[in-house]
Amino acid sequence: MTHHSKDNLQAEAKVLLEAYLQKEDQLKAKDRTHIPSQIMPNQDPLIRRYNLEEVSLGFTAEQAQLEAMRCLQCIKKNCVLDCPVNINIPGFINHIAHGNFEEAIKIVKETSLLPAICGRVCPQESQCQLHCAVGKALKNVDQSVAIGRLERFVADWERESGRKVLPDVKPPTGKKVAVIGSGPAGLVVAADCKREGHHVTLFEAFHKMGGVLRYGIPEFRLPNSIIDEEIATLNDMGVELITNFVVGRTRKLTDLIEKDKYDAVFIGTGAGLPIFSGIEGENLVGVFSANEYLTRANLMRAYDKEHADTPIFSSKIVAVLGGGNVAMDSARMAKRMGAETVYVIYRRTENEMPARKEEVLHAKEEGIEFRFLENVKRIIGDNYSCVNSVECLRYELGDPDESGRRKPVEITGSEFIQEVDTVIVAIGNGSNPLISQTTPQLKVNRKGNVLVDGTQKTSMDRVFAGGDIVLGAATVILAMGEGRKAAAAINNMLLHDIQIEKAALEEVCNNALDI
Amino acid sequence: MYRFAFSLKGTPMNIIIYKEQLSKDVFLMRISAPLIAEERLPGQFIILQTNDDYGERIPLTIADANTDEGSITIIFQVVGKTTTELSRFNPGDYLPALVGPLGKPTHIDNFGKVVCVGGGIGVAPLHPIAQALKNAGNHVTIIMGARNKELLILEKEMNSIADELVICTDDGSYGRKCLVTQPLEELCQQIIKPDMVFAIGPPVMMKFCSLTTKPYNVFTQVSLNTIMVDGTGMCGGCRVNVNNEVKFVCVDGPEFDGHLVDFDNMIARLNAYKSFEQKKMKCFVEDSFKEKEVLL
Numbered sequence A: 001m002t003h004h005s006k007d008n009l010q011a012e013a014k015v016l017l018e019a020y021l022q023k024e025d026q027l028k029a030k031d032r033t034h035i036p037s038q039i040m041p042n043q044d045p046l047i048r049r050y051n052l053e054e055v056s057l058g059f060t061a062e063q064a065q066l067e068a069m070r071c072l073q074c075i076k077k078n079c080v081l082d083c084p085v086n087i088n089i090p091g092f093i094n095h096i097a098h099g100n101f102e103e104a105i106k107i108v109k110e111t112s113l114l115p116a117i118c119g120r121v122c123p124q125e126s127q128c129q130l131h132c133a134v135g136k137a138l139k140n141v142d143q144s145v146a147i148g149r150l151e152r153f154v155a156d157w158e159r160e161s162g163r164k165v166l167p168d169v170k171p172p173t174g175k176k177v178a179v180i181g182s183g184p185a186g187l188v189v190a191a192d193c194k195r196e197g198h199h200v201t202l203f204e205a206f207h208k209m210g211g212v213l214r215y216g217i218p219e220f221r222l223p224n225s226i227i228d229e230e231i232a233t234l235n236d237m238g239v240e241l242i243t244n245f246v247v248g249r250t251r252k253l254t255d256l257i258e259k260d261k262y263d264a265v266f267i268g269t270g271a272g273l274p275i276f277s278g279i280e281g282e283n284l285v286g287v288f289s290a291n292e293y294l295t296r297a298n299l300m301r302a303y304d305k306e307h308a309d310t311p312i313f314s315s316k317i318v319a320v321l322g323g324g325n326v327a328m329d330s331a332r333m334a335k336r337m338g339a340e341t342v343y344v345i346y347r348r349t350e351n352e353m354p355a356r357k358e359e360v361l362h363a364k365e366e367g368i369e370f371r372f373l374e375n376v377k378r379i380i381g382d383n384y385s386c387v388n389s390v391e392c393l394r395y396e397l398g399d400p401d402e403s404g405r406r407k408p409v410e411i412t413g414s415e416f417i418q419e420v421d422t423v424i425v426a427i428g429n430g431s432n433p434l435i436s437q438t439t440p441q442l443k444v445n446r447k448g449n450v451l452v453d454g455t456q457k458t459s460m461d462r463v464f465a466g467g468d469i470v471l472g473a474a475t476v477i478l479a480m481g482e483g484r485k486a487a488a489a490i491n492n493m494l495l496h497d498i499q500i501e502k503a504a505l506e507e508v509c510n511n512a513l514d515i
Numbered sequence B: 001m002y003r004f005a006f007s008l009k010g011t012p013m014n015i016i017i018y019k020e021q022l023s024k025d026v027f028l029m030r031i032s033a034p035l036i037a038e039e040r041l042p043g044q045f046i047i048l049q050t051n052d053d054y055g056e057r058i059p060l061t062i063a064d065a066n067t068d069e070g071s072i073t074i075i076f077q078v079v080g081k082t083t084t085e086l087s088r089f090n091p092g093d094y095l096p097a098l099v100g101p102l103g104k105p106t107h108i109d110n111f112g113k114v115v116c117v118g119g120g121i122g123v124a125p126l127h128p129i130a131q132a133l134k135n136a137g138n139h140v141t142i143i144m145g146a147r148n149k150e151l152l153i154l155e156k157e158m159n160s161i162a163d164e165l166v167i168c169t170d171d172g173s174y175g176r177k178c179l180v181t182q183p184l185e186e187l188c189q190q191i192i193k194p195d196m197v198f199a200i201g202p203p204v205m206m207k208f209c210s211l212t213t214k215p216y217n218v219f220t221q222v223s224l225n226t227i228m229v230d231g232t233g234m235c236g237g238c239r240v241n242v243n244n245e246v247k248f249v250c251v252d253g254p255e256f257d258g259h260l261v262d263f264d265n266m267i268a269r270l271n272a273y274k275s276f277e278q279k280k281m282k283c284f285v286e287d288s289f290k291e292k293e294v295l296l
Helices: A006-022 A029-034 A061-069 A089-097 A101-111 A115-121 A133-137 A147-160 A184-195 A224-237 A253-258 A290-297 A325-336 A357-365 A434-438 A476-514 B034-039 B081-087 B120-135 B155-161 B181-189 B203-216 B263-270 B274-295
Strands: A176-180 A199-203 A240-242 A264-267 A287-289 A317-321 A341-346 A369-372 A374-381 A387-400 A406-410 A416-419 A422-425 A463-465 B016-023 B026-032 B045-049 B058-066 B071-077 B097-102 B113-119 B139-146 B164-169 B196-200 B220-223 B239-242 B245-248 B255-257
Touching: A006 A061, A029 A133, A061 A089, A061 A147, A089 A101, A089 A147, A101 A115, A101 A147, A115 A147, A115 A224, A115 A476, A176 A184, A184 A199, A184 A224, A184 A264, A184 A476, A224 A240, A253 A264, A264 A476, A287 A290, A290 A325, A290 A422, A317 A325, A325 A341, A325 A357, A325 A422, A341 A374, A357 A369, A387 A422, A463 A476, B026 B081, B034 B058, B034 B071, B034 B097, B045 B071, B058 B097, B058 B120, B071 B081, B071 B120, B081 B274, B113 B120, B113 B181, B113 B203, B120 B139, B120 B155, B120 B196, B139 B155, B139 B181, B155 B164, B164 B181, B181 B203, B196 B203, B203 B220, B203 B263, B239 B255, B239 B263
Parallel strands: A176 A199, A176 A264, A199 A240, A264 A463, A287 A422, A317 A341, A317 A422, A341 A369, B113 B139, B113 B196, B139 B164, B196 B220
Antiparallel strands: A374 A387, A387 A406, A387 A416, B016 B026, B026 B071, B045 B058, B045 B097, B058 B071, B220 B255, B239 B245
16 A cells, blocks of 8 residues: 655645646536545554554645535535535535635534534545545545545634634523533534523533543544544533533432423433443453443543553454444554554454444554454453453355345354454443433333434433434434434523513513503 | 532532541541532442543542531542552642442341441441441441451441441451451351341452352342443443353442352452553652652
8 A cells, every 4th residue: 555645645736726727617527527536645554553643634725625626516415415414515615616715614614513523533435425426427435525524624724724713602591401421412512502592511421521532532533632622612602511420420310400400401421331242251351342442542541651540451462343433443542552463353344344434444554454254252261361362253244134234144163263362342332321220211212222202302301312322323423413403402492481481571570560 | 621620509529628547558538529428328439530631540439428518538548559649639639530429329228137347448338338237227247357457447437336346357466366257157157147248348358258158148248349440331341240241340330249249250350450550650659759859
């Protein structure tokens, strides 16, 4: 794999951009599809596998403009339909194509509150970029307009050029909203409710805000400074930020309403319950849930071995079980923590892997070894209860299952032993049961996901929920989409309350005048 | 920047109110934490940090609480870097992170005749449980053990609760010279066996207490203190095998039926980071000496 330096990519883009700008008036759709899709400048894989700095460096202005010129501004707008928050994608891209970044970010922010984050972590290839007309014309989804990278570009441009302005906050309404969990769903609800002038308290169980953005997604994919910036914005808007507060334990959810007089509560506690597969040896020393491994490395800063008090296991050969983004994050983090060999063991093939394509590519570039059509049957320990190997089984693809993916079928007698000293289990997360256990009135399904109606309202009066606690482990953007919906419903409900109170007050006043 | 220095009621939080050294390495602290004081029940714990940037999250059992003062009491033994740092905090100092109460509370009932066994620092978490059991009308026998007389804590407090108090030391410097399992076995051999045993102490002690009571079929509740990160069920680092099922100590526990706990696996898991912890401690002690030299 060849590595393209940012300087080279920038120089090439500059020359091309000048050429295309000169004949811009005559550009036909076909000409636009012939503009080369821009390559994301990345840190050199040989260097980045030993550091925590961000892997993708972001488009340069020239690259962004050139990439934006590839957009056909088609009438169908499949991209908008496939976006969970329906960003006006052709609209903002058109502004980038004309070098008007300020207008572009304005359009993005009409619907997306956290574009710097979404531009980095959204699975664009299965959302906005999936049915892009350019990708279709070139018969390759990888050749679609790089919508996510353009979104990231304008968000970074706004932040880095100091143009970020605080959203308008309406005068205080006297209404109180409690937001439980400071992950993507909670951040959006906090911002949207605060804008309407309500008093908003954001509760976080950990000592730092950000939820899964902080403890889960590694620094090399989403820098903490970006999360800090979003939290600082909320703080400046007047959102009350409370860490080290576990709703359900420090205070019951019902107490927030009854004792602390919150007028609305949003539950956005996420999918914080690691799933283990129940195979033999999962409790051995050296077996971790991806949540534990990543929390130690990210939130507790164990990557900084000199300063951090929280230890991280020192590994030589690591097996990561699973094929999603969390598995990719764990594998790449293990490499950065000093592991010599990291295997990702996945039951199906690369085509079925749920991880973002870009993450899989980055992992490969960093030397992560993929073992497809294999599964760990049991984990084997030594006399000290420490992992020393795993027993694997080989699989082949059979008929498609209900999800449409071809079902892996085990090959009998194909067992073999693979030497490893660490196993990271990244096969998914369930719903954290803390709130539902301590709030029996709250209706949940069999899996523990909170049940909501079309407006994200739960079975409890004045209580809403959204994100992974409702969806099960999903994506940042879906959580944000649910947050937006919930905030709109909360704001409606509170507006209605205010109108009723106002009418009642007027009546009292009128009656008083009559006397 | 966003520290939660005040509770919902506006009282200051996380301030050390009182500190006392109970024995060579054991400290008692009262910390202002009105919300935790109000909610906590016997058997629950907190997680604290002495530094919320690079610090470690350590779980400690709540030894007592005072709702009038809005405070909780913790008792801890200095074993590593974080506990050493904590022992250097003084009244008026602010703890950057304190969260709780966590874990399920102890099931308190009138069981009849109960035996509470506390080993070393384990006497601290046992104290509120013994008190609650006494208040619920149980006949409470307390067995306290320590390596020697100096390491024995809360004798006066336990004595005021206990219907019977047995003290054992490994070296015989106080009370009986034996392990706690010996008087426990004697109690199990009596005609009227204990209805319930609560054992809290080092993992090895809890293991052997459970082994002692098993042949007599006396239900034995143990309180596990495993390695934890978040304490809310999110990481699974604290998992233990209980009756061949994986349980999370932070949300399913910390108390379990001692006859069903796989103690050997738990002890192995507790030692996972031993060498790192020892190295951190060594560096920390050396740095402290250097600081002192600079000051001198």
